Amino acid sequence: MGEDGADRSGGFGEQLLGRLLDRARLLPPQLVAPLIAEEVTRIGGRDLSILLQDYAQELLVPLPGRMLHAGQPEPMAGTPAGRAFLSGKTVEVPQGGGGVRVYLPLLDGSDHVGVMALTLDSLGEDGRRLMNRLAGLVADMLVTKAAYTDQFFLARRREPMSVSAEIQWNLLPPLTMSVPQVQVAGILEPAYRVAGDSFDYALNDNILHAAVIDAMGHGLDAATMATVAIGAYRHARRVFISLAEKYAFMDDAISRQFGPDHFATAQLMHLNIATGEMELVNAGHPAPLLIHDGRVVGQLESATTLPVGFGGELPRIMEHALQRGDRVLCYTDGIIEERVHGGEPFGEERLIACVNRLGEEPSQGLRADLRRLSHTLKRERGGRTSDDATLFMIEWRGGAADHFSVLG
Template identity: 30%
Template sequence: MAISNGLSAVYEALHSAAPYALAEVVRDALVAHTPVQSAELLLADYALVALRPVLDTPVLGDDEIRIDSSDAGRAFASQQAQWEESHSTLHLPVTACGERFGVLSVRLPIAPELDDVGELLEVAEALGHGLRGADRLTDRYQRARRMARMTLAAEMQWGLLPGYGHTGKGYRLAGQLEPAYAVYGDNFDWSCDPDSLGLSITNGMGEGMRAALLTTLAVTALRNARRSGAGLEEQAGLADEAIYAQYGGREYVSTLLLRFEAATGQLFAVDAGSPRLIRLRGLDVETIKFDQQLPLGMFGNTTYVEQSVSLQPGDRMVVISDGVYGGALLGRGAVRRGAPRVRRQIHPAATGRRGRQDNDSWHADVQGRRRRLRRRRRGVPRLDRRPDRRSPSPREGRCCLRCPRTLPRTGIAV
């Protein structure tokens, strides 16, 4: 197949496309200028349970394209192209700078060669970059991702996020809020610089809109201080004053501020609340304990002190909230086996006996990249057997293929 011959026209069409028409433009350009017969853009829903079509609007009664049991879902989870022989369809992960959006599924007359797969993967990546900017200008893709009505508190929290993931120099980061459609007080924020990555993980007290408004003030105050050039100590102090000025000490926010310097391997922290930090190094699991300091907004004149810990290439850092460890303890084996095992154990910790969500919660996991990375050959794996259900390696930072629907989690994976 001559995929490459028409790609310049595809890129030109994508570059000039209106933000609300990216899916149609990519489909029409691929069909007109390449051997692609049809195409569909599938976006992951907010809970990372299913992939939602953008062009072919689903109707009541349609089967879900579940991430844990479909070829398209396998492409999303593994971040590798998947060839579905029965439908002559190639599923391509749509990702930009480490942030996963979904899958571009293209129907082809014959199985593609490796070079063709590589060309189409680049188209999917370009589409991912377009989607990043389009979300600021149109609600179309956010509507397509929703499987249920989102509460106002959850809308505020998702609107605060700078993104759901990022791959930078020396680290990988990914994040998730749960329960996705009803989260209220928990949130995370991050910002990357040429030489460092900054994270803030917040948990506003209370429930519903009360917690969401409190967390919104905290995240905005921390951003204002960070963007003014303040370090972690000053960020915490200024946010503490802002929250106290508004609530007079009646409300406060548990917060963990982190700054990771990839060049030195140092992780700096200000621990002002409940989040816990766990480090996985090889087969060793260790809880990193910092000096406990007062939550933001409790007194308004607190002096915060920065602390640090040394990391090594390949270390994995997991941050969990009170919604997780307040219900049950995570076993060392859970962290050692990676995200899928952790999620299966934190599910009963943050849900009630009747299966309802008692508290919003999150876990964050931070992984430093090894200095030597083996280059993986991009190709089409065989799919003449059932999808591999084994838990992915924790170093790959993949989405769990066995996540339960009601899994409570909010995460950052670096």
């Protein structure tokens, strides 16, 4: 029993989670959040809020619903909810009138879905374990139910979204992934008008497969080409082995569908997460930046390869060896070609300076660091993003997969 009289023991917790899971299975999506609020009252919780990240990754937006506390959206920067979301760790804030406000990250695997906030009169170790398990179950339920409704999408959307942006957001994998050996994170701008930029990744055994693409043009034409490029990449990834074959398959798909005057630039990567060995094909894209101890130490160079769609020859694969803790930053040309003071391009030097300046501050984790970089770059560009501007970052930590105990 907690000090407030609520039973948060292991047996009671199992019953609560089991009951929540059993009841949610057949509920329509709009009743899931009220069900969670109802069950939270059984453990002495009140003022439950479920906060989802908006598409620009600036705010945490309360999900509306019966029995939910729906206040104003909370900024990610400088708020307890934002700290919980970006760090993936629970934040507890004692209340002046007694009790504690608890902010629990909602994690689907390692992808950050949002935050669950509630107030309790007291919180002991049994309660903390139960809250963390409840948050994990809530995140899984929200992700599952989101496939059946527009409710969660509409809550996250803070301004009108173009059709091309709708296509691109539906095309993306989770924005973050984290396992002990490697982390990835990505961000798209402008969130509500993005068209031709996209990225994709998959972790198959010890190989992280990753791709960043930038389809020429704007609007629906670019979004359609990006869809074909990512679809071809995924198909090739699941059939072929080498980067060269993936490039050839994507090149053929774009050429056949759109003709010789259309193309997409691309970066294709294989990273062995046990050894840090990286293979890279750079098809007309800005070269990725290698970051060590928070500073850019150089570019990951690659042999010249034509963009996909031009019918180029099979590319030569460049190999690089990462050190533990290294980060690889991929970006599209919208980052460096945006015009700033006097009409000159923003440029790679300014990008590197921003990376190095932020690297002098303590790391808040890959997701939070990439978000800070994206927002810093936008401010440095005067708030303008006239072309798609995508960032995708990989952090390699190393270690064989079987070194990490599944029971630990």
